Amino acid sequence: MTHPQTLADRIEDLLPQTQCTKCGYAGCRPYAEAIASGEAGYNQCPPGGEEGVARLAALLGKPVIALNPDNGVERPRPLAVIDEQLCIGCTLCMQACPVDAIVGAPKQMHTIVAELCTGCDLCVAPCPVDCIAMVPVTGAATGWDAWTQPQADAARMRHDRHTARLAREREAAEARAAARRAANHTAAAGAPAAGAPASTAPAVDDAEAKKRAIIQAALERARKKKEELAALGQGPKNVDAVSDDVQAQIDAAEARRRRLGIAPEGASGPPAPDAPSPQTTPKR
Structure with a gap:
């Protein structure tokens, strides 16, 4: 009997890697695992079409069946096209693209890298100004006739990189949030006592x-x-003769800047040592 994980690997190799989620799963790999475990049918991938079903049926030793219409229909492969005159640079399409086929920046025009687009449709729904159209580019060719194994392999690699990048970004964001929480906790607790652990x-x-x-x-x-x-x-006026209170506030501000390592305006070189605290309490 084939081990489920090994079977999932072999099933994934037969999927078109468009990562469109039309199968009902988050991507081709989760769908492959669901087929291997018996959770999902092998006829739920519209981009693979009839040939895709036949490939999976041969692997699984099962009969060829019709594509499940609940998951969509086999069609010519589309290409996402952005109306650049309408694009507002919201970046939502970039976030939705599973293979990083969209180039742009916040509040700047976005564009599709045609050779990287898998035609997954996932960028269309998030667009708030409806500036993305899916344009068929393969004529009458559908399913695997409209897609090649090298294209599938390249899309799979880009999706893996995309997933890894998102994981790194999540980890970095969580680390920053943890550092902020720790800093806030430290600030609320006051200065650490002598002998406190260096981890703070x-x-x-x-x-x-x-x-x-x-x-x-x-x-x-x-x-x-x-x-x-x-x-x-x-x-500024009255700079030649300031009161003792004002001068004390100036001295206190300069002392704080030195403690923080911020040189006075126009100064160069390392910060000077702390000046003695002024005797007069600065006004608030």
């Missing part, structure tokens, strides 16, 4: 890096605003 260091470093980035962005906005005002002859 990455979370603290992440929080400090985020804080520095926020402050640096604010300083950059302030610098640009200062330049704009200076160009209009509206520079």
